Amino acid sequence: MNTPVISKSQIKLIRSLHQKKYRDEHGLYLAEGIKIVQELLTAYSDMIYLLVATEAAAKTIQAGILPTHQEWVLISDTELNRISTLTTPPGIMAVVKKPSYPLPETLPTPSLNLVLDGIRDPGNLGTIIRLADWFGMEHLFCSPDTVECFNPKVVQASMGALFRAQMHYTHLPEYLSQLQANQTVHCYGTALDGHNLYDIQLESPALIVMGSEANGLSDMVRSHCQQNLLIPNYGQTVTRSESLNVAIAAGIFCAEFRRQLGK
Amino acid sequence: MNTPVISKSQIKLIRSLHQKKYRDEHGLYLAEGIKIVQELLTAYSDMIYLLVATEAAAKTIQAGILPTHQEWVLISDTELNRISTLTTPPGIMAVVKKPSYPLPETLPTPSLNLVLDGIRDPGNLGTIIRLADWFGMEHLFCSPDTVECFNPKVVQASMGALFRAQMHYTHLPEYLSQLQANQTVHCYGTALDGHNLYDIQLESPALIVMGSEANGLSDMVRSHCQQNLLIPNYGQTVTRSESLNVAIAAGIFCAEFRRQLGK
Structure with missing residues (x-):
């Protein structure tokens, strides 16, 4: 289920998530790298978008790492470089919903x-x-x-x-x-x-x-x-x-x- | 014993020490920050120059941190920013001789x-x-x-x-x-x-x-x-x-x- 487009407003939203202010406002954050995205897919976190750059996509699909059941967006390397938080962008980025846990009234024993x-x-x-x-x-x-x-x-x-x-x-x-x-x-x-x-x-x-x-x-x-x-x-x-x-x-x-x- | 000048060739040498190649060639390296320089002064390492920027110097002298027995060079904040390895230069930098330890033939017991x-x-x-x-x-x-x-x-x-x-x-x-x-x-x-x-x-x-x-x-x-x-x-x-x-x-x-x- 490859959706090969990303809108300008989505790019703008993602770039805003580099800053805490907008992470708070939208309740979203960013996670980058294949290892981290794999961990994300096995955890409970809600993913909003999964963005994959052209070159990284070819490799990850070949290695069977990119899940076929997960919707993902193919973007150009230039676009991914623009929205990455890292100096050396790893080519794969997730936009994730922040979880929220209620403060426990008591702690489990033992814990x-x-x-x-x-x-x-x-x-x-x-x-x-x-x-x-x-x-x-x-x-x-x-x-x-x-x-x-x-x-x-x-x-x-x-x-x-x-x-x-x-x-x-x-x-x-x-x-x-x-x-x-x-x-x-x-x-x-x-x-x-x-x-x-x-x-x-x-x-x-x-x-x-x-x-x-x-x-x-x-x-x-x-x-x-x-x-x-x-x-x-x-x-x-x-x-x-x-x-x-x-x-x-x-x-x-x-x-x-x-x-x-x-x- | 305040020597208030630093030559262009000294600045060139120090800047070269950002790179491993020149650290190896000259047998020297850089250490920055008051805490680190204090540790250096109590350790065995040989210091070659101690460079202090104008503003930091006033503070460290006032706090009694800069040792009076140690020769140091007062340089401008602009100069120190040019030779610092850090994004936020702490105003004090030492040029240190690399120590060399012979490989031990046996290890102490216990150790x-x-x-x-x-x-x-x-x-x-x-x-x-x-x-x-x-x-x-x-x-x-x-x-x-x-x-x-x-x-x-x-x-x-x-x-x-x-x-x-x-x-x-x-x-x-x-x-x-x-x-x-x-x-x-x-x-x-x-x-x-x-x-x-x-x-x-x-x-x-x-x-x-x-x-x-x-x-x-x-x-x-x-x-x-x-x-x-x-x-x-x-x-x-x-x-x-x-x-x-x-x-x-x-x-x-x-x-x-x-x-x-x-x-």
Whole structure:
């Protein structure tokens, strides 16, 4: 079902989705690349258009990657270059409907969940969404000043994990108060003056709270954490790095929680 | 000891250092930003020039950050923008002599070391160097096709850890053969069909071998690994991410080795 035309107004709409303002207005976002589109097709996300450039189309059809049941639009390489968010456009782009998940009133037991307080770097957020998917985290709760998860750089770095993630942007102190009123949850902060992660018996349902590298956790969010954890370092006598990248720290926390708590 | 002039030939030299070819030719590289320059001043690296732009200089002197014992060159903001490798130049740049470390014939016992086989992304390499520093890894051995560690993006992402890292670029299979002939070392590969990391009793001196996300380990390097390890995932019935980012995986491996082997 090949529809070989794309209108000027569609191109205009797609180009507008490079900006958060218009992603919010239209409730749509962009995802590019064969790997990411394949992930999209197996996930629940609603695709609005699938655009494929001439050269990429020939290859993907030959490789049997492009699904025959999916309607797609063949566009010229020049057109795709104009609407791509990437410096080297991969030749295939989807326009996707933003999902929306209701904030859960309670968390499943057992479950692991992430709380992200002011994570500004899109690459870091995308990498965190990807590892959260690997470790089967249930929900990701983000402060309003965390970078938007539909930012093209986040979508790319998540490698398709975004399509399966339950992302929530909310006022964290308020939400954590409500949650703690409804249920006993274990809220673990992360801080350089915290307890050694490996000396603590971790419990579920858990919320692992990560702050930005520059500012750490905000005081309001920190006040909801029953315990602060630290990944121990192992320097010699020489000076060593002051901290870990926030996505690396999130990966180590999630791995240790899963090791201790099992499936 | 403020020397307020910079010659045209110096500017030409510095601009040439944006390219690997000239970094190799001159044995020099660039490092930018106050945090990174501070790390440089406490490390062993040889600094050739320290260049500070007018506005940044006023601030750093006021904050007592710019060392008085260090000779530095005041340059105009326009000049610094011309020689910076960054889109938003932070106003301070160092020209640094590349260090060179002899390949060790044996590894200390106990020790943890990293082997990087074809890591192409500069951000990933920088992040790995930073976490290796945090976890007190002794040596980092890189294949010749791993991105050069003096690439400006690697320097930035390492957040100063590069100045303390013992980096070696070498033909890995040949070096691992020599090392294994001299000494019993424990060489752990990382692979999606490997043993669960948490079911294995890890031993030292250890080499943790990481391959690229796209290609994994090369066969020649893999043949030197006595055991392949996997970080277990925990998906539900839905499809989940196929893999972790290579820097995230390196972080989780290093943390678990340190947890098991202690200091």
